[in-house]
Amino acid sequence: MQRFKSIDIFRGLCMSWMFLGHLIGWWIKPEFIWLESLAFSIFDPIGASGFLFISGVSMALSYRNRTYRVDVVKDISYSRVKLSYYLRASFLLIIAIIYNLAIAITINNLSWIWTWFVLMTAAFSLIIIWPLFKVSKMFRIVIGFSIWFVSQFIYNILVPFQNQENLQGVLYHILFNDFSQDPLLLFFPFFLIGTVVGDVINEII
Template identity: 25%
Template sequence: MSTLEENYIHNSEEVPTKKRIASIDFVKGLALAVIIWAHAALSWFDNDWRYIYGWLFSFMDFIGPSLFVFLSALSVVFSIKRKKIASSDKVIRNRIFTRGLVIIFIGVIFNPISLYVEGNTVSFPANLWGWNILMFIGFSQIFSYYALKFSKITRAILGFIVIFFSPLIREIIFQFKDLIGVNILHFIITSPLPQVPFLPWIAVCFISTIFGEYLSETMMKGTKEAYIRLFRIFAFYGVALVLTGLFIWIPRLGLDQWEPGWLIVNPTTSPGGTVVSTEYLHINLIELTSNNVFNYQFPGMAM
């Protein structure tokens, strides 16, 4: 057994299931700090060093939100299992729905503000709808409740289907978004503010609830062997998902060529090319990242 596995077991032993899990709360706080840092860092740099913000934001703004949404959906598993003994399914459902709807309501308030700050003019009430981080966290609470009704294998299959086919689905919807019916679908799935769009982010709910159940079951067993197995499951799927993200084939808007995820940011898909910034907001980071005083073009991010 490796030292890493021993440390993992040592930090996980004797965790009471009826109390808050300190490690999850800590990682949630870390994810929240990354989100705040990502959005506040721009004011810390002058024009000469602003490219650093683009480089940092490229990493922080998918690590922070994805980690926070992952943990938020995972917490639904613990919430249900803790309250099942003392509460009915209806009470548990109502509590989860109430919490999710409150977070969604807060997100709705922020949507018009975010659109105004970004200079996008969207008429009322359409400007209330937008997949910002708060909207999606609230939605993930509700969706995770229903995702738990499927088996782990079913959720894993659905999660990977969403991951693999979301780029193609979004490209097709974009191509025909001016058609009646498709425009409504585009509005719902992408929204005027696609910071954390429904596709592919909904896959996080499927996958996080799987890890949540594995973690909950392991804590109930409380044996050394169970924690070793949990560590290996987390490590295996973590590596598998990273490799999937790097080598998944992503279609361009014209559907005439596909390329792996690690090549999606390059001169042929930069702003003004085939990727539209209103669909993928972070594509604008390419220009910001490559605009530095040393006149150095970062590999894979050249204009």
């Protein structure tokens, strides 16, 4: 598959901003807090949302290339492609959990083992997207916007139960902890729309 340098560059920018954003949050002095707000208002769109979007683009291009090899070149089997895909997603999920565990131990709060940092969101996005590659681009767009809008209502229903030890509190923790990070319901649509763009690029080239 032909590599697009622009995709790699944009993904690098997204990762750089996410890293820099954390450093700003940790190290900035109180008198310069306005600078943090300004920086986030300008660059935050190329953070987690941009990273997941461009990851969706890249994943769609990779998927179409591999299915071409399965159907046309016939040098690889579909089951092997699927196994490789899910192994990659599982490996990323393990890395995400290790990262979350390190954060939880650092802040002495084990509830943060289940936190929607971008790595865990990306891992679950990879796991979920495979069957959706078989549906049309328009249907994926509809699914993406539907998930995003419905998630707003779910959040408003569950947020009053945050940190409570009941069913609603558990559901909030599973779906939205930590809301200031990158919850799957809110950020998976960016990944999903990215796969649509990736398919469009694949058709053009």
